[in-house]
Amino acid sequence: MFRPEIKVVDCSIRDGGLINKWQFTDDFVLATYKALCEAGVDYAEIGYKATKSLFDPKVYGRWRFCDEDEIKKIFNNIELKAKLACMVDIGRVEDKDILPVNDSVFKLIRVACYCRDVDKAIDLCKMISDKGYETTVNIMAVSTNTEREVDEALNDLSKSEVPSVYVVDSYGNMYSEDITLLVKKYLAALPGKTIGIHTHNNRQLAFANTIQAIIDGANMLDASVYGIGRGPGNCCLELLMSFLQNPKYQIRPLLKVIQEKYLPLRDQIEWGYIIPYMLTGCLNEHPRIAIAWRDSAEKDDFVKFYDKLTMPEPVDEIQTNG
Amino acid sequence: MFRPEIKVVDCSIRDGGLINKWQFTDDFVLATYKALCEAGVDYAEIGYKATKSLFDPKVYGRWRFCDEDEIKKIFNNIELKAKLACMVDIGRVEDKDILPVNDSVFKLIRVACYCRDVDKAIDLCKMISDKGYETTVNIMAVSTNTEREVDEALNDLSKSEVPSVYVVDSYGNMYSEDITLLVKKYLAALPGKTIGIHTHNNRQLAFANTIQAIIDGANMLDASVYGIGRGPGNCCLELLMSFLQNPKYQIRPLLKVIQEKYLPLRDQIEWGYIIPYMLTGCLNEHPRIAIAWRDSAEKDDFVKFYDKLTMPEPVDEIQTNG
Known part of the structure; x- marks a missing residue:
């Protein structure tokens, strides 16, 4: 499947950090990032931005906070070919944590929210967007929402300037028919906006559901190296690359980082079909x-x-x- | 998805034996079989039937041969609630190896063949069917055949009395669109016959492809406990059970045999996403x-x-x- 609008968002560090409280070494993150750049990935989401008063930095690694000065030092000598991205949760980030984009290493900041908080997410997106970033709203756990709740959230989003909205199967519950229903619903309700897909692999359907979302019109695709992510993990990036027929995407650099970094890590922390x-x-x-x-x-x-x-x-x- | 015609065929021992040369203990096979019966599985395929002159019984376990006397002894005191099945390959079984069904513990004998040998498979099926068994033809590796080759094989099968024909994704290559194309093609070419599906999980698409085949009309569904099978393995039976909305199917007995028998085995031999x-x-x-x-x-x-x-x-x- 080739479609020039398609962008791939790797979330290995951000979602993988949910397993180990973001205690990745700098070396691990840089090896991942370099592999993503070589593989042609469009965005690399390397953590959450969060206020340090909310999480203990002795317990949580630096990728939980994505402090600009720290991240800048680590990525100092590296060409930022894949745009750096991070995620924020409603109520866990303050205005002062978000620098103007020209002072930041990040280009994309994604907002995660539940359906009921979509108004707050739209507000937060506006603040982020006004500072010059690309942004998205990722509506989590939508498999638990009623049709009315989803329609209401989409109606609010349709009146906003949020450019991209994600279908997120947080619980790894959905079948491809659910994906089709939601992607088509989002597309119809949000003309002109990009639709994204983020799947979980509880039932070994993450890759299949991502393919279905692509067929249905989703153009922002989340995946992670070797599927790393909390519990069952996410759609495997290497599988997604094998599906996307675009010469800019390369699978070989991913295989290298899997064998060198992800296999050893998998012996220490678990994810996958469990x-x-x-x-x-x-x-x-x-x-x-x-x-x-x-x-x-x-x-x-x-x-x-x-x-x-x-x-x-x-x-x-x-x-x-x- | 509820459809009364749907039958589930577990192939844990037959396909799993490809990993360990069928060196399963009797205890392992019986524990699997009892779990399958409790789970409501329709058929349990416990090995291949093969002529002993072709394989060394010192190297290959008994489930490579499925000698009637041996199997009868092992299943002696057990209610055969799930019908016992075995598989034969073209040219690896002789007429004398197949007893009349009333003298056999097996009810179903499946014939595996490549597209080019479908004539021989039809012949072998006739011999098996004439002895009173249920039978199927499983056309392997169909992802490597041209449209003309597939059409020709289906044309031959359409003129035969073979009651059931399988779409087999031997190499774990297919997308759901390939499954749809083939299942619909088989159904159109073989009116009145049952279509089966057998998938491999190389790309984590085995379960998704099995679901797609069901939607498209396949009614004989292969799966294996915890996905056991050569290399990446098969569609996980416990996942399939979670999809089939039929009160006769139960997932709990499968969880029990997974934790007691399959987890320890998985530490000794590998299958899964590799x-x-x-x-x-x-x-x-x-x-x-x-x-x-x-x-x-x-x-x-x-x-x-x-x-x-x-x-x-x-x-x-x-x-x-x-």
Whole structure:
């Protein structure tokens, strides 16, 4: 599939950081970034921007904050061929954290929000856009929203200047038919805006759903190296590259960084096809319960986890006074 | 998706045996079989039938041969709720190896062939069918055949009594659009016959492609527990169960056998998302070159493997007498 409008956004460090609290070494991030540049990736999202008062820098690595001075030093001698990007959450970033674009290493700042907060996201996007950045709104967990909620959010977005809006399958629940319905709905409601796709791989559908979104008209495509990302991870960038018929995209640099950096990391932290995440995906639930399970001594007791998810809690004996 | 005609065929032991030369313990196979019965699976394919003169029984486990007396002993006290199935290859089985169905533990014998051998497959199916078995023809590696070759094979099959014909993505190369094209072509060419689907997971598309085949009308669905199968493996049975909306199918017994038997086995033999198999899938090649690579000291040198696959061989200096 060749379409000149298509842009690829790698989110390896930003989404992968959800596994290890963004404790990536500078070397790891730079090796990833260089591979992305050689592979022709358009944007490299290297973390979140967040106010340091909200997260303890002793616990969270620097890619949780994306402090401009720190990032500038690290990327000092490197040609920024892939545009640097970061993400912000509603309420976790302040105006002072966002420099004017000409003073920043970043070109794209993406805003993640739930459907109910789309008004706040539009506001935050305006601030970011006014400072000269490219921006997007990523509506998370849309598989849990009713049709009315989605339509209302899209109606608000249609009246805004937000240039790009993402379909995000946060829980890795969607089938390609869901993707088609949403991408077409977004396109119809938001004429002139770019539609993006961000998938999770709970059910091994992340790549297939990304392909479907491309077919349906999405032009901003999220993926990550070797699928790194919380729990099951994301659409694998190397798979996406194999699908996109555009000579600017190269798979070979990705294979190199996978064998040199991602295979060793995968021995230390886990992501991929893991049954508890598969089950939360099937049940359209947030992965937090699976994360906790994988952190427990019962991590491989899939039956017990399944029962916990699906069996009704025992009814407590009703205490009466009579 | 509920459709009463849908039947699920588990091929864990048959396809998984390609990894370990069918050296499964009886305990492993029985635990799998019991889980399949509890899960409501329709057919359990527990190996190949083959003439013992062709394979060394010291090297290959019993599930390579499926000797009736041996299998009968092992399944002696077990209710055969899921119909037992096995596979035969053209030229590797003799008439005497196939008992009349009433003397056999098997109910279904599937014939695997390449497009060019479909005439021999039809012949073999007739012999099997005349002995009272259900049967199918599984046309392998169809992603490498031209339209004319496929049409010719389907034309031959249309004139036969073969009741079921499979679309098989042997190399894990196909996109859902390829699946749609083939399933619709098979259905149109073979009115009244059942169409099956067998996918491989090289590009993480096995489950998505199986879903697409169901939507397009395939009613015999292959899958394996935890995706076990050569290289990247197959469509995961537990994922397929999560998609099929039929109360007879249960996911819980599969989770149990995965945690008790398949997780430990996965520590000994590998299958799943492995880059060399991803690459042969993308290039529409037989996995044998990736299998050899994964058996070598360079198994994790993905770049070298990629170069080997994609770079032209150096031209030898031409020897001349002048």
